[in-house]
Amino acid sequence: MAVPAVDAARAAALRAEIERHNHAYYVLDAPTIPDAEYDRLFRELQALEAAWPELRTPDSPTQRVGGRPLPAFSPVRHVVPMLSIRTETDTGPSGAEAFDARVHRLLALPEDAPPVSYAAELKFDGLAISLRYVDGLLVQAATRGDGETGEDVTQNIRTIRAVPLRLAGTAPTVLEVRGEVYMSRPDFERYNARQRSLGKPTLVNPRNGAAGSVRQLDPKLAAERPLSFFAYGLGETEGWQRPATHSAVLDALAAFGLPVCGFRTVARGARDLIAFHRDILARRDSLPFDIDGVVYKVDSLALQDELGFVSREPRWAVAHKYPAQEALTIVEAIDVQVGRTGAITPVARLKPVFVGGVTVTNATLHNEDEVRRKDVRVGDTVIVRRAGDVIPEVVAVVAEKRPLRDLFGDEPLHPPFALPETCPECGSTVARGEDEAVARCTGGLYCPAQRRQALWHFAARRAMDIEGLGDKIVEQLVDAGLVHTPADLYGLAVEALAGLDRMGEKSAENLVTAIARSKATMLNRFIFALGIRNVGEATARDLARHFGNLDALLAADAEALQQVPDVGPVVAASIVAFFAEAHNREVIAALRAAGVHWPEGEPASAAPQLLAGKTIVLTGTLPNLKRDEAKAMIEAAGGKVAGSVSKKTDCVVAGDEAGSKLERARELGVPVIDEAGLLKLLNNGAET
Numbered sequence: 001m002a003v004p005a006v007d008a009a010r011a012a013a014l015r016a017e018i019e020r021h022n023h024a025y026y027v028l029d030a031p032t033i034p035d036a037e038y039d040r041l042f043r044e045l046q047a048l049e050a051a052w053p054e055l056r057t058p059d060s061p062t063q064r065v066g067g068r069p070l071p072a073f074s075p076v077r078h079v080v081p082m083l084s085i086r087t088e089t090d091t092g093p094s095g096a097e098a099f100d101a102r103v104h105r106l107l108a109l110p111e112d113a114p115p116v117s118y119a120a121e122l123k124f125d126g127l128a129i130s131l132r133y134v135d136g137l138l139v140q141a142a143t144r145g146d147g148e149t150g151e152d153v154t155q156n157i158r159t160i161r162a163v164p165l166r167l168a169g170t171a172p173t174v175l176e177v178r179g180e181v182y183m184s185r186p187d188f189e190r191y192n193a194r195q196r197s198l199g200k201p202t203l204v205n206p207r208n209g210a211a212g213s214v215r216q217l218d219p220k221l222a223a224e225r226p227l228s229f230f231a232y233g234l235g236e237t238e239g240w241q242r243p244a245t246h247s248a249v250l251d252a253l254a255a256f257g258l259p260v261c262g263f264r265t266v267a268r269g270a271r272d273l274i275a276f277h278r279d280i281l282a283r284r285d286s287l288p289f290d291i292d293g294v295v296y297k298v299d300s301l302a303l304q305d306e307l308g309f310v311s312r313e314p315r316w317a318v319a320h321k322y323p324a325q326e327a328l329t330i331v332e333a334i335d336v337q338v339g340r341t342g343a344i345t346p347v348a349r350l351k352p353v354f355v356g357g358v359t360v361t362n363a364t365l366h367n368e369d370e371v372r373r374k375d376v377r378v379g380d381t382v383i384v385r386r387a388g389d390v391i392p393e394v395v396a397v398v399a400e401k402r403p404l405r406d407l408f409g410d411e412p413l414h415p416p417f418a419l420p421e422t423c424p425e426c427g428s429t430v431a432r433g434e435d436e437a438v439a440r441c442t443g444g445l446y447c448p449a450q451r452r453q454a455l456w457h458f459a460a461r462r463a464m465d466i467e468g469l470g471d472k473i474v475e476q477l478v479d480a481g482l483v484h485t486p487a488d489l490y491g492l493a494v495e496a497l498a499g500l501d502r503m504g505e506k507s508a509e510n511l512v513t514a515i516a517r518s519k520a521t522m523l524n525r526f527i528f529a530l531g532i533r534n535v536g537e538a539t540a541r542d543l544a545r546h547f548g549n550l551d552a553l554l555a556a557d558a559e560a561l562q563q564v565p566d567v568g569p570v571v572a573a574s575i576v577a578f579f580a581e582a583h584n585r586e587v588i589a590a591l592r593a594a595g596v597h598w599p600e601g602e603p604a605s606a607a608p609q610l611l612a613g614k615t616i617v618l619t620g621t622l623p624n625l626k627r628d629e630a631k632a633m634i635e636a637a638g639g640k641v642a643g644s645v646s647k648k649t650d651c652v653v654a655g656d657e658a659g660s661k662l663e664r665a666r667e668l669g670v671p672v673i674d675e676a677g678l679l680k681l682l683n684n685g686a687e688t
């Protein structure tokens with residue numbers, strides 16, 4: 001029986017609509033419909049195709065994953081070779097100047113020639129791929145290989161939803177697109193978290209993840225790895241008037257529905273290139289994918305032809321690198337550190353290595369399970385990663401380089417890491433609760449490491465705000481036995497302080513004044529300063545507001561505590577355990593006796609909480625209120641301020657230049673108000 005015309009038309013419409021949503025989601029990063037609606041469209045198309053197999057076209061979104069595992073990849077000869085790109089290893093500004101100077105020389109430009117225009121783009125850290133579209137349809141995807149011959153990885157590339165199976169608009173007869181397949185950082189983290197929870201192997205880094213899945217013979221396995229793609233160049237083309245510049249080529253590719261990275265510019269001369277290199281470096285850590293540099297290309301295709309290439313490298317392009325964020329080094333020892341609440345963190349002491357722009361000697365191993373999972377041992381060669389201001393971490397061990405006991409055996413020289421059974425700082429037992437990721441020293445404030453950090457925390461700006469009580473001073477005070485608990489701070493005399501290292505008479509006086517001044521505080525700051533596990537600044541504020549005074553909080557049981565917004569059984573248990581400790585009550589009594597005080601209030605339940613349980617998002621610049629002020633007012637009324645708009649958002653407060661959050665609110669039908677609306681809400685509790 002022939003396919004009914006209505007079904008054929010419906011299938012075509014569904015294909016187009018689903019691919020439009022794919023494009024919006026995976027290429028433009030701007031979802032247009034809820035997931036459930038997308039799934040419904042997808043299932044409708046699947047049902048139609050099941051009823052009428054003739055409707056199953058090669059560009060149907062249902063056909064992205066389909067093929068059988070291959071015995072091997074077939075070779076693909078590149079009609080236009082995939083060249084490589086020359087790398088400028090000088091990571092400073094002179095790298096861009098040298099390239100610009102070379103271009104001027106090779107083009108024999110006069111001294112006073114106007115600046116050359118360059119297309120400046122990012123250098124994605126993935127795997128180079130060539131996509132071949134014939135009459136708009138994706139027919140082949142191949143790896144670069146040696147540049148002449150690559151491998152046919154079409155089945156795997158089809159699973160990447162950012163890659164259109166059919167080009168938009170009027171497509172050329174033949175269009176070969178070159179670009180980079182990569183795995184985004186969030187996708188990498190999500191994938192690894194899932195693998196860990198299933199007890200399956202994790203990926204070392206996003207690049208290995210991308211390369212590994214493109215070379216995966218079973219397309220079903222490749223489909224499980226979330227990959228993305230950015231186009232950056234052309235291969236063979238036919239039946240297409242090529243634009244005159246590289247930047248216009250990228251615009252044209254984007255118009256065909258291909259993903260082209262938005263971080264690109266046309267730079268005029270070396271000065272612009274240097275500025276681009278610097279600006280992108282500043283953004284590097286906030287990008288959702290890894291880059292290892294930027295790329296400059298002479299923008300004019302005519303000039304590119306004139307420049308040509310030498311030994312497979314175009315003379316019109318260069319990759320200007322950034323300092324690597326990962327490096328190899330050797331683990332010299334594994335120590336443990338004791339945190340404020342006793343948490344024991346294993347730390348790898350490393351042979352110093354330059355990575356991410358600094359010399360790194362320590363890297364966190366997070367916790368016992370992480371060390372076990374990665375099986376990091378003394379003597380191992382490891383990959384260390386340092387991105388931005390994040391604490392450097394050990395990513396993985398290079399198994400082949402593990403030192404062995406003897407040349408011919410396979411027994412490692414060093415045993416697996418085990419946590420010490422006692423605290424290296426105070427000798428107390430180290431214990432790990434069931435379901436807990438971290439082990440803790442049970443010494444509490446008997447442990448000098450915990451005492452030191454409890455004092456830092458107590459004095460911190462957002463806690464008691466004692467200016468001048470820094471790490472070094474606290475360390476000396478604890479080591480000299482001058483201070484055991486926060487209450488002891490209030491008995492310190494100028495003479496005792498003046499005897500410490502790096503402490504003159506004047507700074508000792510200033511510190512005593514600062515300590516005395518801190519006595520007048522607020523209940524929420526005081527609660528936060530106590531350093532109760534799981535009680536951060538926001539929870540401390542909620543507790544202060546709810547109970548109004550300290551005695552009511554001290555008297556509360558777990559059930560009463562859970563009446564406080566966002567306090568669940570875990571937090572409640574931490575609070576109960578903290579106040580059940582006689583020692584902690586003594587410290588609190590001593591602090592009050594020393595004169596620490598705050599305005600006592602009534603429990604907040606007496607005052608109306610106009611925004612209780614409401615989630616509000618702030619966006620744009622408000623005419624009068626600063627962001628912090630608006631946030632404080634919303635929180636004081638029991639509301640919560642969230643960073644992004646979702647279906648759970650009750651209301652968006654939009655000011656000038658509100659951007660994507662406002663759009664998102666409109667899409668989701670979340671009410672939007674302005675500053676005046678917010679003030680009205682806070683004053684009379686009108687519902688939105």
Ligand code: D41
Nearest residue numbers: 083084085122123124128232233295317
């Ligand atoms: O982002 C990249 N990794 C990137 C790679 C890029 N943005 N542009 C590139 N341009 C070229 C030429 C100049 C040859 C068209 C490249 C590469 N090549 C490339 N990547 C791997 C081999 C070649």
